Amino acid sequence: MDNWILMGPRTLNNQPQGEQTLSPEQVKVKVTHVLLSNFDALCYSGELPVAYPKTVGRFAIGLVTECGDKVYGVEKGERVFIKGARPCGKCLHCRRGDADNCEHVQIAGIDFDGFLRDFVTCDYRRVAVLPAGVDDIHGLCIEHVAFAENIYDQLKLSAGSKVAVVGGNALALVVAQVAMYHKLVPVVIDESAAALEKFRRAGVYYTVPADDELEKNIAEATSGMGCDAAIYISCSKIDPDIASRVLARDKTLVLEGMASLRFKLDSIPLFRHNTRVIAVTDGFGYTESAINMILHGAIDLDIFEREIITEYDPSAILNAKLSDLSHDSKMTIVKLIF
Numbered sequence: 191m192d193n194w195i196l197m198g199p200r201t202l203n204n205q206p207q208g209e210q211t212l213s214p215e216q217v218k219v220k221v222t223h224v225l226l227s228n229f230d231a232l233c234y235s236g237e238l239p240v241a242y243p244k245t246v247g248r249f250a251i252g253l254v255t256e257c258g259d260k261v262y263g264v265e266k267g268e269r270v271f272i273k274g275a276r277p278c279g280k281c282l283h284c285r286r287g288d289a290d291n292c293e294h295v296q297i298a299g300i301d302f303d304g305f306l307r308d309f310v311t312c313d314y315r316r317v318a319v320l321p322a323g324v325d326d327i328h329g330l331c332i333e334h335v336a337f338a339e340n341i342y343d344q345l346k347l348s349a350g351s352k353v354a355v356v357g358g359n360a361l362a363l364v365v366a367q368v369a370m371y372h373k374l375v376p377v378v379i380d381e382s383a384a385a386l387e388k389f390r391r392a393g394v395y396y397t398v399p400a401d402d403e404l405e406k407n408i409a410e411a412t413s414g415m416g417c418d419a420a421i422y423i424s425c426s427k428i429d430p431d432i433a434s435r436v437l438a439r440d441k442t443l444v445l446e447g448m449a450s451l452r453f454k455l456d457s458i459p460l461f462r463h464n465t466r467v468i469a470v471t472d473g474f475g476y477t478e479s480a481i482n483m484i485l486h487g488a489i490d491l492d493i494f495e496r497e498i499i500t501e502y503d504p505s506a507i508l509n510a511k512l513s514d515l516s517h518d519s520k521m522t523i524v525k526l527i528f
């Protein structure tokens with residue numbers, strides 16, 4: 191029985207799982223698929239602050255094999271998405287029974303054990319049943335869509351607003367599509383012509399190279415007004431100050447941090463433009479709306495190249511991801527056979 195535990199930077203051990211006892215409000219889930227992503231790669235490299243030891247794997251789905259006596263809405267045999275973001279259970283909101291407003295949302299792989307293991311036993315509220323119309327691969331993208339929903343909920347923009355997306359990786363592709371779903375107009379900025387072409391294929395009209403012509407191109411795309419919001423994809427490795435250069439005055443800059451890299455931001459242009467800066471690190475609270483969007487085909491998730499593997503060496507996969515952080519062009523999915 192597999193359980194891939196990160197003991198320290200670049201030290202991943204497979205330690206068989208012991209028997210797990212089930213409390214009345216818990217479900218036992220046989221993990222069937224895990225998406226290994228940039229986030230997991232940065233946990234592996236030590237760039238993200240993991241509370242070692244922790245099992246890796248933030249994005250997973252599985253089959254319910256057992257339910258406690260006080261489990262509602264989840265049944266044995268159902269396919270479920272295992273939520274990678276959970277309430278802490280300790281803050282004032284959590285203790286008052288208002289976990290939706292938890293102040294210290296916990297992330298799988300950093301704060302609690304992730305899912306690259308055969309079985310996960312957890313509170314039944316930490317899983318979401320997958321409708322038949324959401325296939326396994328799409329199910330693995332739920333947190334990405336939830337993440338984008340979280341961003342747009344905070345931006346509160348009106349239809350037609352221009353949103354700069356700085357960075358051209360897989361999450362950016364979801365963010366841009368969710369923008370279009372909300373009738374916003376994404377303006378995607380990246381250094382790679384191949385990445386920008388992928389966005390055009392996904393229906394994004396404004397794709398702008400991050401080069402010397404940037405300001406001129408943004409002026410053309412926004413009729414000289416500048417963008418109404420900017421979302422900086424933090425593992426894109428693009429100069430983050432580009433985001434503030436394309437914004438109009440009194441707008442919002444979102445620092446996207448699903449797989450956050452450390453970077454420095456110049457404060458002067460932010461002050462000059464009276465920019466509001468917010469950070470988003472998870473899709474906590476948006477799982478159900480993300481499932482609905484995927485179910486209704488609002489987002490094309492088949493645009494990603496994918497590889498599904500059953501024989502795997504997680505260290506090698508995560509090492510390879512580290513060299514392709516800014517464009518993570520391929521979904522790497524581990525299928526766990528039991």
Ligand SMILES: [Zn+2]
Nearest residue numbers: 278281284292
């Ligand atoms: Zn809490």
